[in-house]
Amino acid sequence: MTYCVALKLNAGLVFASDSRTNAGIDQISSFKKMRTFVNRGDRVIVILSSGNLSITQNAINQLETQGRSPEQQNIWNATSMFDVASLLGGCLRHVQNTDRPFLMAGNIDVSANFIVGGQIAGEPPRLFLVYSEGNFIEATENTPFFQIGEIKYGKPIIDRIINSETTLNRAIKCLLVSFDSTMRSNVSVGMPIDMACYMTDSLSLDNIKQMQEGDPYFTSISSKWSEGLNSVFTQLPNPEWACQTPDAEPAQTPSDGQLQNQGIPPI
Amino acid sequence: MTYCVALKLNAGLVFASDSRTNAGIDQISSFKKMRTFVNRGDRVIVILSSGNLSITQNAINQLETQGRSPEQQNIWNATSMFDVASLLGGCLRHVQNTDRPFLMAGNIDVSANFIVGGQIAGEPPRLFLVYSEGNFIEATENTPFFQIGEIKYGKPIIDRIINSETTLNRAIKCLLVSFDSTMRSNVSVGMPIDMACYMTDSLSLDNIKQMQEGDPYFTSISSKWSEGLNSVFTQLPNPEWACQTPDAEPAQTPSDGQLQNQGIPPI
Numbered sequence: 001m002t003y004c005v006a007l008k009l010n011a012g013l014v015f016a017s018d019s020r021t022n023a024g025i026d027q028i029s030s031f032k033k034m035r036t037f038v039n040r041g042d043r044v045i046v047i048l049s050s051g052n053l054s055i056t057q058n059a060i061n062q063l064e065t066q067g068r069s070p071e072q073q074n075i076w077n078a079t080s081m082f083d084v085a086s087l088l089g090g091c092l093r094h095v096q097n098t099d100r101p102f103l104m105a106g107n108i109d110v111s112a113n114f115i116v117g118g119q120i121a122g123e124p125p126r127l128f129l130v131y132s133e134g135n136f137i138e139a140t141e142n143t144p145f146f147q148i149g150e151i152k153y154g155k156p157i158i159d160r161i162i163n164s165e166t167t168l169n170r171a172i173k174c175l176l177v178s179f180d181s182t183m184r185s186n187v188s189v190g191m192p193i194d195m196a197c198y199m200t201d202s203l204s205l206d207n208i209k210q211m212q213e214g215d216p217y218f219t220s221i222s223s224k225w226s227e228g229l230n231s232v233f234t235q236l237p238n239p240e241w242a243c244q245t246p247d248a249e250p251a252q253t254p255s256d257g258q259l260q261n262q263g264i265p266p267i
Numbered sequence: 268m269t270y271c272v273a274l275k276l277n278a279g280l281v282f283a284s285d286s287r288t289n290a291g292i293d294q295i296s297s298f299k300k301m302r303t304f305v306n307r308g309d310r311v312i313v314i315l316s317s318g319n320l321s322i323t324q325n326a327i328n329q330l331e332t333q334g335r336s337p338e339q340q341n342i343w344n345a346t347s348m349f350d351v352a353s354l355l356g357g358c359l360r361h362v363q364n365t366d367r368p369f370l371m372a373g374n375i376d377v378s379a380n381f382i383v384g385g386q387i388a389g390e391p392p393r394l395f396l397v398y399s400e401g402n403f404i405e406a407t408e409n410t411p412f413f414q415i416g417e418i419k420y421g422k423p424i425i426d427r428i429i430n431s432e433t434t435l436n437r438a439i440k441c442l443l444v445s446f447d448s449t450m451r452s453n454v455s456v457g458m459p460i461d462m463a464c465y466m467t468d469s470l471s472l473d474n475i476k477q478m479q480e481g482d483p484y485f486t487s488i489s490s491k492w493s494e495g496l497n498s499v500f501t502q503l504p505n506p507e508w509a510c511q512t513p514d515a516e517p518a519q520t521p522s523d524g525q526l527q528n529q530g531i532p533p534i
Contacts, residue, residue, distance in 0.1 A: 152419030152452070153420070153422060153423055155420060155452050156420050156423070156451060156452050157496075157500075159452055160451070160493065160497070161497075161500060169505045169506060172506050173500065173503050173505070173506070177500070177503075181423040184426055185422050185423055185426055209506075217504070217506060217507070220504055221503055221504070224502070224504070225499065225500075226427065228495075228498075228499030228500075228503075229496070229499065230427070230428075231499075232495030232496065232499055233428060233437075233444070233492075233495075235491070235495070236440050236444075236488055236492060236495075237487055237488070237491070238436045239436060239439050239440070239476075240484070
């Protein structure tokens with residue numbers, strides 16, 4: 001499984017992806033799911049991928065190959081991020097057309113998604129979600145983020161915190177909390193986490209970081225968040241209408257086995 | 268969609284279910300998804316359901332009909348919760364066998380799940396998850412809860428808070444927070460919320476509550492949780508390595524439209 005998320009804020013774009021890949025439960029590897037394309041002063045493009053790894057790698061490879069043919073439109077000369085999303089969707093469709101019949105014959109999931117965002121000189125930063133079929137949508141102010149892969153566990157905190165005005169620092173913290181929640185609930189999402197933070201109009205990508213297992217900052221965010229949640233939770237008002245068991249002394253019962261073996265009605 | 272969850276704690280069992288049912292986006296209704304079967308001093312059984320409403324209602328109806336034939340094993344004379352889960356799975360299989368061919372011909376999702384828990388005199392409280400195929404599993408101390416329906420948004424808080432020792436009051440609060448997170452992220456899960464709280468060995472079900480839209484306690488939990496999360500989140504340490512935009516002054520950029528129309532490079 002995979003978890004990738006990207007935010008489009010007024011202050012810039014923030015990208016994050018995990019690195020765990022599994023082909024069956026006993027074949028787990030680490031693959032970077034973030035690719036960056038930077039021509040300083042001209043364009044910064046970041047692509048995150050989820051789904052079938054052979055398909056996403058092939059599509060990106062085709063995009064790179066195209067990029068070495070300046071006579072055709074490619075990722076280095078496209079004049080808009082819309083065109084970049086379209087190029088990526090095209091590469092994905094090409095790979096899907098070639099590989100899908102063989103993979104589906106082997107009952108293999110061929111789904112593959114991309115998030116692609118960045119800024120090309122002459123345009124504001126833009127963010128797109130490319131579906132498995134190669135079509136795509138763009139993030140707007142109302143929904144300034146996209147997630148792909150295992151998206152649900154980490155969505156509530158993004159829903160609560162993120163809007164277009166959110167600062168980059170708050171956004172980075174939010175994504176780390178989102179990853180923390182996801183990794184707690186789904187073991188197939190795992191470290192390291194790749195993060196990239198792009199500042200609007202900088203046209204350079206200076207803030208890239210890979211957080212390994214045990215990263216002090218991630219560990220600190222994770223433990224402070226956990227402690228904070230527990231503290232807020234404990235302070236929530238108790239239900240008046242509910243069970244009168246005192247909180248300090250949870251009811252003790254014999255273990256299942258004892259009661260079952262004795263066959264004694266508990267009242 | 269639906270969200271139902273049940274916990275098996277040392278102190279007792281806690282059940283909660285939403286009430287929103289939709290058949291297509293323009294046909295949204297409210298249906299109670301919790302059914303209780305109580306013979307005070309002898310048994311307390313609670314069933315939560317998700318999935319195709321006609322299938323779950325038919326299966327429950329069959330279970331009730333069986334219950335009026337004392338010459339056969341039924342929900343009122345079964346001597347264990349295991350047998351009750353087995354009876355429910357049997358009713359589900361019967362309905363699936365009858366209806367599945369017709370529904371699948373109409374390309375209608377036939378999935379249907381139940382959580383069934385309770386206590387029968389002579390046994391400790393037990394909790395089961397009945398799958399769409401009629402087979403079932405039992406909750407253990409390691410994983411003392413089951414969820415059905417839209418389960419992911421509300422799972423992280425349960426993962427953090429709930430273990431077998433959790434008190435009933437904490438458990439009720441936790442489930443309400445779990446519902447709050449789910450309803451924020453998925454509009455197809457909605458009020459009212461039905462809750463039932465069973466105290467181990469009481470063999471009576473005295474704590475049942477339906478929380479309507481605007482319920483003061485739920486609203487208070489929801490707003491205090493939201494404020495608390497925001498406060499904890501704001502206190503998390505900022506990333507030292509990241510973007511230097513000051514938190515107090517988010518970068519301001521012209522709207523997408525402005526830049527695009529003017530065609531002015533942003534640097």
